[in-house]
Amino acid sequence: DTAVSQTPKYLVTQMGNDKSIKCEQNLGHDTMYWYKQDSKKFLKIMFSYNNKELIINETVPNRFSPKSPDKAHLNLHINSLELGDSAVYFCASSRRNYGYTFGSGTRLTVV
Amino acid sequence: AQTVTQSQPEMSVQEAETVTLSCTYDTSESNYYLFWYKQPPSRQMILVIRQEAYKQQNATENRFSVNFQKAAKSFSLKISDSQLGDTAMYFCAFISINTGTASKLTFGTGTRLQVTL
Numbered sequence: 001d002t003a004v005s006q007t008p009k010y011l012v013t014q015m016g017n018d019k020s021i022k023c024e025q026n027l028g029h030d031t032m033y034w035y036k037q038d039s040k041k042f043l044k045i046m047f048s049y050n051n052k053e054l055i056i057n058e059t060v061p062n063r064f065s066p067k068s069p070d071k072a073h074l075n076l077h078i079n080s081l082e083l084g085d086s087a088v089y090f091c092a093s094s095r096r097n098y099g100y101t102f103g104s105g106t107r108l109t110v111v
Numbered sequence: 112a113q114t115v116t117q118s119q120p121e122m123s124v125q126e127a128e129t130v131t132l133s134c135t136y137d138t139s140e141s142n143y144y145l146f147w148y149k150q151p152p153s154r155q156m157i158l159v160i161r162q163e164a165y166k167q168q169n170a171t172e173n174r175f176s177v178n179f180q181k182a183a184k185s186f187s188l189k190i191s192d193s194q195l196g197d198t199a200m201y202f203c204a205f206i207s208i209n210t211g212t213a214s215k216l217t218f219g220t221g222t223r224l225q226v227t228l
């Protein structure tokens with residue numbers, strides 16, 4: 001069983017489109033995250049949810065909107081995609097500070 | 112704010128040899144965890160090893176061990192008997208305990224390790 005699963009794994013789309021990435025965890029963790037990995041492999045947190053409540057919201061454009069319908073799911077919706085949004089987006093979950101479990105990532109390419 | 116620095120962008124080691132990856136961090140916190148994550152070409156982020164700051168004993172996981180120097184804020188990873196499957200990006204990461212649910216994992220810029228025959 002996959003602990004943290006993200007879909008889709010690859011996403012190619014045109015500028016200006018709206019797209020969503022879905023994430024689900026079956027570990028019973030209370031906290032979920034979205035991280036962005038840029039072309040230089042640097043990982044930076046975008047959002048964190050704890051029991052469906054937004055806890056961390058880094059300086060991310062308003063075009064990015066996370067949604068957590070329950071504590072096992074955290075989706076990321078992106079409006080009006082731009083070329084600079086091309087990156088790998090990772091979902092992760094954790095319980096307290098025992099380390100994060102990451103999904104396999106979604107490679108988003110905006111053309 | 113915490114920062115994590117990995118000063119070696121790339122390293123290479125021969126199979127069966129030992130290699131050490133460096134990591135330093137900056138924080139005013141006293142309670143925190145440190146981690147090493149591995150990212151192979153498959154891009155999956157894999158937890159390699161974890162160290163609690165309050166523990167003086169260095170963590171070990173099979174061929175992987177750390178040298179944790181709290182006063183120096185240093186957290187290096189030693190890989191013994193390197194294998195071809197160890198080829199990957201390695202990220203050092205820090206998380207504070209004191210901020211509760213607002214804690215976030217902060218990563219270094221990574222070290223690309225190549226294991227050669």
